[in-house]
Amino acid sequence: MIDLKPEHKKNLIDKIKRVNDKHIIDEIYRLLDIDFNDTVYVTNDRQKKAISQAQEQIKSGQILSDKEANEEIDKWLNK
Numbered sequence: 001m002i003d004l005k006p007e008h009k010k011n012l013i014d015k016i017k018r019v020n021d022k023h024i025i026d027e028i029y030r031l032l033d034i035d036f037n038d039t040v041y042v043t044n045d046r047q048k049k050a051i052s053q054a055q056e057q058i059k060s061g062q063i064l065s066d067k068e069a070n071e072e073i074d075k076w077l078n079k
Contacts, residue, residue, distance in 0.1 A: 016028060
């Protein structure tokens with residue numbers, strides 16, 4: 001377990017109080033997993049195409065296990 005110091009919470013709260021950007025506040029809510037059901041994710045055409053391609057790959061069985069994916073990531077990082 002990570003040692004949580006009281007000043008860390010206080011510093012975080014202080015930073016959040018200074019945030020005026022709606023997108024940052026939305027992201028904080030998402031990260032904290034607070035009930036935030038009205039979130040709308042906006043995607044551009046490139047992202048929509050990538051999502052569609054990924055869905056097709058899943059349907060056709062073109063997937064990797066966690067172990068295989070981690071091995072590929074290790075190869076990419078060690079190039």
